[in-house]
Amino acid sequence: MNNCQRLLISTLLFLPSLMIFADCGTLRGTGDLLLIIERMTGSVVIAETTNNTKLCQLTGLGDLSHASVVYSRDQRYAFVFGRDGGLTKIDMLLGQINKRIIQSGNAIGGAISQDGSLVAVSNYTPGGVNIFSSETLELVAKIPTPKSSKSKKSRVVGLTDAPDKRFVFSLFDTGEIWIANMSNLKKPEITKFTGIGKQPYDGLITPDGRHYIAGLFGEDGLALLDLWHPEKGIKRILGNYGKGQKKLPVYKMPHLEGWAIAGNHAFLPAVGQHKVMVVNRNDWTQEKAINVHSQPVFAIGRPDGRQVWVNFAFPDNDTIQVIDTDTLTIVKTMTLGKGILHMEFTPRGEQVWISVRDKDQVVIFDTQSFKSVNTLNVIKPSGIFNTSRAHKIGL
């Protein structure tokens, strides 16, 4: 029995014999729990944000480089998508692996459906999307992708859930965006948009579930799809950003998850430039570009929208910057150690958890005073995922 079970087993009041291991009688919820990926060791840490402590570590999750997590709507189960095609369902309360399967040779991420019943995984090898029952992890549907010039099935990126039983994703090799309507599980209905632009590398959906946006690596701008009006097709936005400027080599692809929105503005990391773009949300035009320390990887908004925290690509990944969305200026720059890979806010944003890979640390900051409030030892931490994601479209 691990620590986590010892701490959490007390919720199983119907098993009094086990309660000798626990501080008896302490029922707990899961709303303050989070999961930290330990990418080198194939393990995860369950921690909590009320007292900022680690609860337990679970091992045996395979290759967790680039791993990501979604949560069941009851916030009890985490679904971890591993690089090696592993899909692991974790019971956050018991601190146990509930079920684990290898669903492909190489995967990049996943999503959970609006009603929580389906978990979808986007794959590189072979390309395509596999869809599972979130209850049993049994395969429910397979969506193969077309072959690209290299006669391999196109790789899938930017997979997200959307309202009305839909998943939306992009095809890196063939430059497409697909909507999969899962109303009929036996026969998902696919709407395809081709020629959306070269090499979409990631995608996101706005928090209201209306707009899907794919970032393009192979050309300027982003591809926008209005899910209220799919018949209008794809619109290219920000096509002019970066025009006439020499693109810098990109040592790490930016991520479009963690959409930062404040008032009328959306904030996006620019590809191959030392800039965070400020976009007008109504007409999707660029209003400004904020010069930042290096090439941004994540630009993540504090839940109230007042700040956007930015981390950077190799070799400048030891620095973090905070943009004030009111004045559109940088209000804080911190150097925390090499390999700052991810930031995650507490549900209402008073604190932020930051993984610093090369220091084997997760540091927790107060977002108002920028003072460090705690540091946890975690082995080569990467992604951090709060259970509050369970109730957000696109996360």
Next chain:
Amino acid sequence: MPRFFSQLVFGICVITAVLINTAQAGVSEQRAKELTYLLHQDCGACHGMTLKGGLGPPLLPQNLINMSVADISAVITYGRVGTPMPPWKAILTDNDIHWLSKTLKAESNE
């Protein structure tokens, strides 16, 4: 005291052997460590931490059979235009790149 002395001599021998070995590949032992870390973490950002592939293709020896050390060095140095593979010449020295290419060809990375 004699025991300490013999241990010292042995220690020096080992260190020299390691130094000679890595010197042949053109980088120090410390640099070799850093490059191994870079290969799995930073090249791994695209090629997968275990180099089994991701956005970039797998880089295990069996995947690179048709590429010579010089071919691999050229790709690392200049990148591949029109693909996400970036040029590393601004960050790595020729020696570093040669060492990485040899490592990719010769060693299993598991």
